[in-house]
Amino acid sequence: MDFFFYPSSVAVFGSFKEGAIAHEILRNIVEGGFEGRIVPVNPKGGTVEVAGRRFEIREKLEEPVDTAIIAVPAKIVPDLIDEIGPLIKGAVVISAGFSEVGNEELERELVERARKHGVRLIGPNCAGIFGVHGKFFGSFEVRVKPGGLALISQSGAFGGAALAMGNDEGVGFSAFVSYGNASDLNESDFLEYFADDPNTRAIALYIEGVKDGRRFLMALRYATSRKPVIVLKAGKSASGAKAAASHTGSLAGSYEIYRAAFRQAGAIEVEEMEEVFDAAKAFEMYKKAGKRVAVITNSGGPGVLATDKLERLGLEIARLSDETVERLKSFLPPQCSVKNPIDLIADADYERYKKTIEITCGDENVDSLLVICVPPIFIPSEEIARAVIDAECDKPVIVNFMAGELVRDGIELLEKSGIKNFPTPERAARALFWLSRR
Amino acid sequence: MDFFFYPSSVAVFGSFKEGAIAHEILRNIVEGGFEGRIVPVNPKGGTVEVAGRRFEIREKLEEPVDTAIIAVPAKIVPDLIDEIGPLIKGAVVISAGFSEVGNEELERELVERARKHGVRLIGPNCAGIFGVHGKFFGSFEVRVKPGGLALISQSGAFGGAALAMGNDEGVGFSAFVSYGNASDLNESDFLEYFADDPNTRAIALYIEGVKDGRRFLMALRYATSRKPVIVLKAGKSASGAKAAASHTGSLAGSYEIYRAAFRQAGAIEVEEMEEVFDAAKAFEMYKKAGKRVAVITNSGGPGVLATDKLERLGLEIARLSDETVERLKSFLPPQCSVKNPIDLIADADYERYKKTIEITCGDENVDSLLVICVPPIFIPSEEIARAVIDAECDKPVIVNFMAGELVRDGIELLEKSGIKNFPTPERAARALFWLSRR
CATH class of the missing domain: 3.40.50.720 (NAD(P)-binding Rossmann-like Domain)
Known part of the structure; x- marks a missing residue:
């Protein structure tokens, strides 16, 4: 294709x-x-x-x-x-x-x-197709930034909205296809194709229903064996299924069957449109992550919110090794908390963030890091962004800089370095959850 | 005060x-x-x-x-x-x-x-206070637009981030207070005060823990008897509670006790930071809403997503009366779906939206409306925004215009008329859910 x-x-x-x-x-x-x-x-x-x-x-x-x-x-x-x-x-x-x-x-x-x-x-x-790395925008939908996500959408309008929103959310795209009535090629063909497309790091699929369940399950399995497949299934509720039938003519069938199929095939099923973007951003950056998370923050409250969400999603707040705790204590001010979540407090600067990320990353009890930054009062947010960029760490680092205009410069700097920002502690935690599902 | x-x-x-x-x-x-x-x-x-x-x-x-x-x-x-x-x-x-x-x-x-x-x-x-309608910004945090939400935050940094993010999300504020160590005045005092503040239409409360549970429950009851109180409780999980203890010294206690207290007092407990904004926006506009929702859309897919979410949250997809169906049929093109969700299809214009909103609003089986608009292809989104603004309807109307730059003009026009936009079908559905909890 x-x-x-x-x-x-x-x-x-x-x-x-x-x-x-x-x-x-x-x-x-x-x-x-x-x-x-x-x-x-x-x-x-x-x-x-x-x-x-x-x-x-x-x-x-x-x-x-x-x-x-x-x-x-x-x-x-x-x-x-x-x-x-x-x-x-x-x-x-x-x-x-x-x-x-x-x-x-x-x-x-x-x-x-x-x-x-x-x-x-x-x-x-249908609404057409994009081959972003071929610089081919064969659709009337809004053009998008190049990246790793191939979006396959049964609904043209959903696809168009998702492209526009993805742009705002910082998703990068490799391709887009709206396949409409699927008279010839359908979701299964695209799953197989993007599974082998070297520019595609993750696939997102919006479906209301599929016609050939067996073929779909095989294609989905093939694709998930190669890269993460994020699925948003519409028509899950009784009324939703009826609406889907009149929209795409999909006999949605029992959602339970779809759900079992997604699970069996190892797909990442998300519940809401917004989660498509969060999962896509996570998988554009990383292939997967373990369950033991270290949270690093310059503010207690957001650290607690992240911790709550991580535990609720079944992830673990990593137990830092004694050595890590000692090394952190050796240079952090005494008001900082060296227990996970690690609170670097409000005046945390470049050095404090960078060193803490590096030390924590080196702990063998830690699989991944969630780094939070609320607007620092005395320094520009770019400085913390630079610390995240410069820190040497070979484990997944998910970043939550908030909020709004106050950290815009920091977020831009991160994005230039390929680090995508998650707008709330909970959405960042959820990104790690999806990474842990691969 | x-x-x-x-x-x-x-x-x-x-x-x-x-x-x-x-x-x-x-x-x-x-x-x-x-x-x-x-x-x-x-x-x-x-x-x-x-x-x-x-x-x-x-x-x-x-x-x-x-x-x-x-x-x-x-x-x-x-x-x-x-x-x-x-x-x-x-x-x-x-x-x-x-x-x-x-x-x-x-x-x-x-x-x-x-x-x-x-x-x-x-x-x-603490991080200080804002009395927005008194034009008094007594804090170093970012200034906000005037509106109906009083934000009470135990965490200064959370409060600051929420103000900045609320600005971006279209929340309007009446007041902000970060009360820090609560040496004298605490969350209960502010709940009581804002319950009686004529400029405050809804109260949002971020807490990790309270010292005097009985007093808090009384204050919360008093406040909820007058206006909606949105609560985000941090420190719910085991690790989160430990982190809260080291952050604000809160003995968070069992989350189950808090949860029961929130429920008993009739507070709106939200699960995530982002939901604070959605609930606040809903309550800035409306006092409450019934459970029977009519969904109006120009695109099938997002209509199905909204329907799924509404049902999942325990709301009902209103069964339109025969009269409503007949009146809709009388002027809508035959490709439109006059079953709920009502699909006005891609070329829906001002007239089609306005008339449909008015007819549906008049149906006694309908308590509230969820109006979705994906970027119309042949007309500017302002035209649909104008239809929503002009439509005569005395029931809550929650709007989901998406996405991104494509509908920015429409959203601005809506906001000038006091209609707040929800960025995804699911977040719009959740807004109606909270309205139904009052």
């Missing part, structure tokens, strides 16, 4: 009037810096200008391209596929008006035409 | 060098627009300029003021209180170095001197 996510050439079909779907997709592809050939196609011809580049609109496609993105009225899509089938490897059909509105016949026809030419299909009724 | 939260004059004691605590507090008071008299005091005299205003620094306080804010070395605080006692009604002692570091004797002396003069004390070892 590289021709979808790392294409060397693409054609876009639809209207190129300002604001039309095809125009927006073309704009995204150009602004996203796609380096391959881009061919806009519309029978009316003409030209279109996006992001300062002017394109001839071809009346028909006459040269081979890897992938076609199609946003033309549903009823003409099958004939278009027939026409361009010999020239393309894959087609992403954005157009709606197929099985999701009862038009099963038209969808069947679309699939038959594609099969005839050996063309693979994504969609119809 | 109005002299603390609505003072007409204040004195600040400490160093007025750039960056010193007293200087930061003075800056906050001036920049926050305090309209009363402000008297900086330091035996060295001199002048200080903050925010373009120049102040004489008095060598001693010689005129009566409502409140003194004290950030001088701990050991001289008792004598200072003795000296200024006849001139002040209350003192906020920021200075640390009392019982929290084992200096019980000094703290006892402080309290005795204050009692002698009938002076009430907040602190010592």
Whole structure:
């Protein structure tokens, strides 16, 4: 499927009037810096200008391209596929008006035409795809920062919202695919593909229901054997399942069966949208972590909140070795607490944080660290950020700098060094929980 | 206690060098627009300029003021209180170095001197206070937007972080108090005070432990009888309780006892820091809500997620009356779902949202509405925001516009009209859950 996510050439079909779907997709592809050939196609011809580049609109496609993105009225899509089938490897059909509105016949026809030419299909009724490391943004959704998360979404709108929110939350993406009606390729195919994609460090999957449970379980197992798969299942409650049935036509089936399948396959099931981002950020940074956590903080309260959450999630507050305690005592002011959670108190500076992280990291009773920083009063938050960056530690370090504008500079500095911030002590604790599930 | 939260004059004691605590507090008071008299005091005299205003620094306080804010070395605080006692009604002692570091004797002396003069004390070892509607920002913490939440925090650092984060999350504040060692006034006093404060619509309380359980339960009962009290209890787990003991000296006691007390008193206990903001926002807008929720969305997936969460929290997906269904059918496109969750589909515009909200709101089977909007493709999000604002509805409406920059304009417009946004479907569902607990 590289021709979808790392294409060397693409054609876009639809209207190129300002604001039309095809125009927006073309704009995204150009602004996203796609380096391959881009061919806009519309029978009316003409030209279109996006992001300062002017394109001839071809009346028909006459040269081979890897992938076609199609946003033309549903009823003409099958004939278009027939026409361009010999020239393309894959087609992403954005157009709606197929099985999701009862038009099963038209969808069947679309699939038959594609099969005839050996063309693979994504969609119809989808929001498109991103291959972020191929600089290919083949969707009207907001572009995202490059990173390790491949997002597979049965719901286009959920996917779009998750991309935008992920951007704000500091998630980096390797790919995005909204697969709509899944007429040909479905969640199982994408799971298998991203399992082997070298740019993808974790996969997030939003599903309401799957059609082929056995195939799905196999694909999920394969993927989880290679990298973490975060699953958000919608349609868990009775009313939710009914709503899903009318939304994606998913016969959601009993949630218990899905839950057992996720567990059996070793997937990371999250409960809420926000948790997708937290888990994704954790797995972009680390493969896994043990259960024994050391908490380091410059403020008691947030340290206590983190401790509560860690224990509640079944993690352990690491028992520091006598040697660690002695070494900490040797340089920390007497008001500091050298029991875990380690409280460096309000005036903790670069040295205090860095040394404490390094000593604690060296303790064989410690599997991972949770480092908290509330806005220091006398020094800029960047200084603490630098301590976290500079500290030598080969174990997972999850960071919670809070809050708001007061630590923005520190957080930016962390992110430049590939360290993602978690906004509350509890969300940081939950990140460690997911790491412990691998 | 109005002299603390609505003072007409204040004195600040400490160093007025750039960056010193007293200087930061003075800056906050001036920049926050305090309209009363402000008297900086330091035996060295001199002048200080903050925010373009120049102040004489008095060598001693010689005129009566409502409140003194004290950030001088701990050991001289008792004598200072003795000296200024006849001139002040209350003192906020920021200075640390009392019982929290084992200096019980000094703290006892402080309290005795204050009692002698009938002076009430907040602190010592605290982060100060805000009386937001009195434009009085008597703390070095970040200033906040005016609103309905009074935040009472045993931990100064937690309080500071919560103020900064609350700003970002769209919470409005009536007051803030960090009460530190609670040598005189404690959480119970503030609960009672804010219960009667006309600018406070909801109270949020962060505690690790209380000293007088019986008094606390009475104060909590009194407060909850007047307005919602949101409680975040830290030190719930075994390790958390130990950490709390070394942090605020709280003998946290069994969490089960606290939990029973919260429940018995009718407080809203939240589990995480983030939930404080969500609950606060809900209660800033509404007093309470029934259990039967109508979900209105322009995208199936998020509607399903909201539905799942509502059911999981024990709320009900309202069964719309036949009349409501007929009225919705009469104007909605046939692809829309008129079952709850009501799916207005991607091209939903102002009219579709407004009419649907109004019709659904009129249904006697519906207690409250959850309105979701993912970035509309063909119209700006402000248009949907306007529909929510304009719709006539006398029941609680909780809004989830997502995501990120794509709906920022819509969210701003909502907030200008006093409608607070919840960033995910699940957090919006949880807001309704808390409203249903009153």
